[in-house]
Every structure is written in structure tokens, then in C-alpha cells.
Amino acid sequence: MVILAAMAFPSIEAMYGDVRLSAAADQIRARWADARTQAIKEGRPYRFAVQEDGKFRIAPDAAEFWTGGGGTDLSDELTDDDTPPLVAEEALPKGIVFGDETNNADPSAADSGPWTPIVRFLPDGRASADRTITIQAPGYRSVQLRVRALTGAVSVETLAPGRDQ
Numbered sequence: 001m002v003i004l005a006a007m008a009f010p011s012i013e014a015m016y017g018d019v020r021l022s023a024a025a026d027q028i029r030a031r032w033a034d035a036r037t038q039a040i041k042e043g044r045p046y047r048f049a050v051q052e053d054g055k056f057r058i059a060p061d062a063a064e065f066w067t068g069g070g071g072t073d074l075s076d077e078l079t080d081d082d083t084p085p086l087v088a089e090e091a092l093p094k095g096i097v098f099g100d101e102t103n104n105a106d107p108s109a110a111d112s113g114p115w116t117p118i119v120r121f122l123p124d125g126r127a128s129a130d131r132t133i134t135i136q137a138p139g140y141r142s143v144q145l146r147v148r149a150l151t152g153a154v155s156v157e158t159l160a161p162g163r164d165q
Contacts, residue, residue, distance in 0.1 A: 017095075017137055017139065017140040018141070020093045020094075020095065021135060021136075021137060021140060021141070021142075021143050022143070023093060024092045024093050024135050024143070025143045025145060025156050027090065028056065028133070028135070028145055029145060029154050031048065031056065031090065032048060032119075032145075032154055033154070034058060034086060035047075035048055035058040035121045036121040036125060036127075036152045038058075038060075038085070038086045038121075039122060039123050040123060040124070040125050042060070042085065042123075043123045044060055044061070044062075044123060045060070045120045045121060045122050045128075046058055046059065046060055046061060046086070046120065047060070047061040047065075047066070047117055047119075047120050047121075048117075048118050048119050048120075048121070049066070049115035049116055049117040049118060050098050050115065050116050050118055050133070051114060051115060052097070052098065052116075053091075053097070054091050054092035054097045054098060055091045055092075056089070056090060056092070057087075057088065057089040057090075057115060058088050059085065059087040059088075060085045060086075060087075065085070065087060066115060067113050092135060095138070096135055096136070096137045097136060097137070098133060098134065098135055098136075099133070099134030099135070099136055099142065118131055118133055119131040119147055121152060126150060126151070126152055127148065127149045127152050130146070130147070130148055130149045131146070131147050131149075132144055132145070132146045132147075133145050141158050141159055141160065142159045143156060143157070143159065144156070144159055
């Protein structure tokens with residue numbers, strides 16, 4: 001019984017790693033959809049940015065939401081018809097990190113503090129540019145997410161081993 005369990009463990013562990021990568025890709029895709037939806041709904045751009053440790057954030061594309069100048073508590077400024085802006089900060093599942101996203105940073109997004117801006121979603125539903133990010137876990141295949149500038153559509157691709165970008 002112990003021998004059979006020892007033989008099955010590597011394949012179960014590999015399957016679990018692929019599931020975690022898929023879940024992380026779905027998590028990012030969902031946040032991109034949230035940011036795009038909020039940009040259209042509120043009529044202002046939203047930014048998606050990452051940190052090397054696997055954290056990511058969406059918030060309106062305005063300096064006060066990115067440089068520590070507040071932005072998360074606007075209750076005094078809201079009227080009855082207003083809803084607060086979406087500000088969400090999350091982390092990838094344990095063991096999963098972003099690839100080298102600094103080469104893919106959005107140069108049009110300034111004042112991002114410790115965040116590397118990747119894409120802005122515009123009020124008309126478009127993205128600021130075609131952007132690609134990679135998520136990876138040591139020992140597993142990488143997953144690449146792409147957002148199209150013209151449509152804001154997102155595609156996900158599992159990369160062959162050894163092909164990171």
C-alpha cells in the first residue's frame with residue numbers, strides 16, 4: 001500500500017499544481033473583467049497592476065488610489081446616487097508568481113507607488129494596449145494571459161515547458 005501511494009504522489013502533486021495555475025488564471029481573468037466593467041459603468045479608466053510577490057490590484061486610474069493618498073475611503077464625497085469605486089487587492093495562490101512583468105509595464109500609467117502597472121481599462125471597454133502577463137510555479141508549465149486592446153477580450157494559454165514568453 002505504501003509503495004502504491006509513493007508511486008501515485010508525484011502525479012497527484014503535478015495535477016494539483018496545474019489546478020492552482022488554472023485557478024490563478026481564472027482569478028486574474030475575473031479581476032480584469034471586473035475592472036473593465038467598472039470602467040464602463042463609472043465612465044473612468046481602471047488600472048490593473050502587480051507586485052513581484054504575487055499581489056495584484058485594481059483601482060481607478062488616478063494617483064490618489066495608487067500613491068497612498070487615500071482613495072479607499074470616499075464615503076464623505078459620495079452622494080446617495082454614487083457607489084464607491086472598486087478597489088481590490090488580492091494575491092495569487094501560494095507558490096504561484098508573476099513572470100518578469102516589468103518589461104510589459106504600461107508606460108502611460110504614472111504614480112503607481114510600489115505597483116507595476118500592466119493595463120488600463122478605458123470607459124469605452126477597450127484596454128490601453130495589447131498586454132500579456134505570465135504566471136508560473138516552479139516545476140510546472142507557465143500560463144499566459146492576454147488582453148486585446150481593441151475589444152478588452154482576454155485569452156489564456158498554457159505554455160509548453162521551457163517556453164516562458
